[in-house]
Amino acid sequence: MESGFYGSSTDGSLKCKFEESGLANTHDIMEKAVRWFRSRSIFVVAYGTGCGAIEMPPTFTSRYDAERMGVVGVATPRQADLIILSGYLAYKTLRRVIRTYEQMQKPRYIMTLGSCPINGGMYWDSYNTIKKLDDYLPIDVSVTGCMPRPEAVIDGFVLLQERIRNGEKAGWEKYDENFEFYKENQKRVLGGHIDPSYETDWYNLKSGGKA
Amino acid sequence: MDLASKLEKLSLQLVQKQDYLYSVTVGFERLESLLLSFLNEFGYITLDSINCRDDLEDGFFTITYCLQTKDRDHVVMVQTKIQRENASLPTMHTIWPQAEIMEREMHEMFGVDFPGHPTLIDFALEYWDNMPPLRRDFDTLEYVNSMNPFREQRGDALDAKEEMKKKREAKKAAKLKAQQEAEAKAALEAKNNPSDEVKNEE
Amino acid sequence: MIFQIILLIMLAYVVGFIYFGLYRNITARIQGRYGPTVYQSFYDSIKLFSKNNTVSYGWMFYLGPVIMATGAVLTLVLVPVFSDSDFLRSVTSQGNLFVLLYLMVLGPLGNALAVGTGGNPFGVMGVVRGLTRLIGLELPFYIAVVGLIIAANSSDIVHIIDLQKTAGLNIINHPLLFIGAMISMVGFFGASPFDIPGAPQEVYSGPRTEFSGKFLALLMSQGSLFAFAKLVLIVDLFLGGADSLVMLVLKTFTIFVAIIFIGIVYGRYKVEQAVDFLMKLPTLIAVLGLARIVWFG
Structure with a gap:
């Protein structure tokens, strides 16, 4: 499956139109251009779990300045292209992360820091922490280290930019293709309660917490 | 110490553990009245924490209330023992408001019941339907292995010892x-x- | 005429985005960073236009950015860009200052309608803050504009520009009005002392929280168009307009850099503090300028 520059990869109608009018080459050029623009402008929502959240401020501020490569932090998942998960994920966090990831607009990417999302890291025997994040969400770039320094994080950005530029198959396409696989795994570990309940009335907990 | 003589009148013994740390052990039935007199008569206005220790072999939980006066110069631990099965404690949130969240955590982690507590809902865990995870008869390793299997190795790992x-x-x-x-x-x-x-x- | 309008919009799009790129770059340099390239906002815009959009809250949500863009484009079209040449000027012969002042409020209103439909609490908070701040922002600016209208005895911008060629620039003749208008212009640009509506530490992105992809790109584009229109308006009113593209860029860029430098050194006012400040000092300065015109000519 090819990623279309208009976002949706499932709908190839625009490419068909280009091919009918003998402009398939133009389509390729436009897609290359758009991929380049995408690689030059990455909006990041930094989901600070675990210890890696402390590496975000130096990465984005004066010392290492990720903005010079077009990597900017944004405040909401609606505007973001990339979510950075910076450490271990408890089940409770995983619910929020899945919701955040699914709120992001395609194309969307995931970057993880440290060994915890890869194999559990030092929390491998915790009763409340997942071990392999790629069972539940597709990871595009894993930056190793415990914790990775900002240089390594920036190296991860560069790798992601190269992948976007080369048009390699991204995680969100895998997520769309293997949606059942990911949902099954999520259900297995989260017990069917995939979304966090929004019915808790936090202001009136004394009435039992139910709105 | 002044407190020791006061406690002796209640036929309780104050033991000094460290130079700022004292402990007094009390039976479960006298716990609530002792805590009340600690607050009202002895002036221990602050409840630092409520701790629970699981003595699996002896079959009881050891509960510790850490109390401080307004001078903050020493800590008194009031210790009591309760049955592990169907464990239950009187709630202290009417006396010390901060006890509400401590008791909520203890309920979640050890399964101790607090009759009359207003918010015994999820604290840190969500939708937890297993045994409370900090009880020692909860087999963490088995649970972890059943929920989160290890990643398959690539096969090129070397033996670290060799x-x-x-x-x-x-x-x-x-x-x-x-x-x-x-x-x-x-x-x-x-x-x-x-x-x-x-x-x-x- | 249509060709000229399209050309004007393209010019404003390119110049506006390069200005915003410069804004980010200069901000970065002042903060001791290398900073993004000048074209960074342009890259962001293209990328956002190529993104998917699956968020929907009904037709009013879609219409909001369009209303904002309409306000921006109309403002742009009705401001005379070049003073001497007929090029890009015939468009503006019908518009005057009152229409412009009305159109400048159209954007925030469209924004409020759309964000209200979205129902995001942070968006609603941002809009409420923005509209509250607007009360304070408009006051000194309107007083300054009224002063200029009385001085020129006309509400036609072209006439005001022509008058400055004989009677001298308004920035020299009426400096108090210029100061009042500039302070509120800092707020119109969302620069720092008055950037409470989109404060990322408090209300995430404020009004833009729920917008994504193409709508965010549209909002960014209209923002840069609108910024260019406002810069040209200030240049027309106080700096005597511009004869050529070089003069236009020079004069607008001077104003823009001034706004950046004011914005970068100040912290953020709360809403009530901002309105309080704007209703006191800049309003007082503008009123003094107005009184000077009314009583001393």
Whole structure:
């Protein structure tokens, strides 16, 4: 499956139109251009779990300045292209992360820091922490280290930019293709309660917490 | 100490653990009245924490209330023991409001019930339907392995012990070689300059 | 005429985005960073236009950015860009200052309608803050504009520009009005002392929280168009307009850099603090300027 520059990869109608009018080459050029623009402008929502959240401020501020490569932090998942998960994920966090990831607009990417999302890291025997994040969400770039320094994080950005530029198959396409696989795994570990309940009335907990 | 004599009147003994830490052990039935008198008569206005220890072999939980006066110069631990099965404690949130969240956590982690507590809902865990995870009869490892299996290895991992042994031997050999070389060099130098000793004497 | 309008919009799009790129770059340099390239906002815009959009809250949500863009484009079209040449000027012969002042409020209103439909609490908070701040922002600016209208005895911008060629620049003749208008212009640009509506530490992105992809790109584009239109308006009113493209860029860029430098050194006012400040000092300065015109000519 090819990623279309208009976002949706499932709908190839625009490419068909280009091919009918003998402009398939133009389509390729436009897609290359758009991929380049995408690689030059990455909006990041930094989901600070675990210890890696402390590496975000130096990465984005004066010392290492990720903005010079077009990597900017944004405040909401609606505007973001990339979510950075910076450490271990408890089940409770995983619910929020899945919701955040699914709120992001395609194309969307995931970057993880440290060994915890890869194999559990030092929390491998915790009763409340997942071990392999790629069972539940597709990871595009894993930056190793415990914790990775900002240089390594920036190296991860560069790798992601190269992948976007080369048009390699991204995680969100895998997520769309293997949606059942990911949902099954999520259900297995989260017990069917995939979304966090929004019915808790936090202001009136004394009435039992139910709105 | 003043408190010790007051407690002696209640036939309780104050034990000094460290220079700022005291403890008093009390039966479960007198716990609530003792905590009340600690607040009202002895002036221990702050509840630091409520702790729970799981004594699985003896079949009870040891509950510790850490109390402080307004001077904050020492801590008194009020300890009591309760049954592990269907454990239940009187709620203290009417006396110390901060006890509400401590008791909520204890309910979640040890399964201790607090009759009359207003918010015994999820604290840190969500939708937890297993045994409370900090009880010692909860097999964490088995639970973890059933929920989160290990990642399959690539197969190119090396045995750490053997590798370290090899490394150490290589290091030792290199060190020995360097030593021998140094000795040979010294011997050679001594042969070339036999007048060294004479010079030193001068 | 249509060709000229399209050309004007393209010019404003390019110049506006390069200005915003410069804004980010200069901000970065002041903060001791290398900073993004000048074209960074342009890259962001293209990328956002090529993104998917699956968020929907009904037709009003879609219409909001369009209303904002309409306000921006109309403002742009009705501001005379070049004073002497007929090029890009015939468009503006019908518009005057009152229409412009009305159109400048159209954007925030469209924004409020759309964000209200979205129902995001942070968006609603941002909009409420923005509209509250607007009360304070408009006051000194409107007083300054009224002063200029009385001085020129006309509400036609072209006439005001022509008058400055004979009677001298308004920035020299009426400096108090210029100061009042500039302070509120800092707020219109969302620069730092008055950037409470989109404060990322408090209300995430404020009004833009729920917008994504193409709508965010549209909002960014209209923002840069609108910024260019406002810069040209200030240049027309106080700096005597511009004869050529070089003069236009020079004059607008001077104003823009001034706004950046004011914005970068100040912290953020709360809403009530911002309105309080704007209703006191800049309003007082503008009123003094107005009184000077009314009583001393």
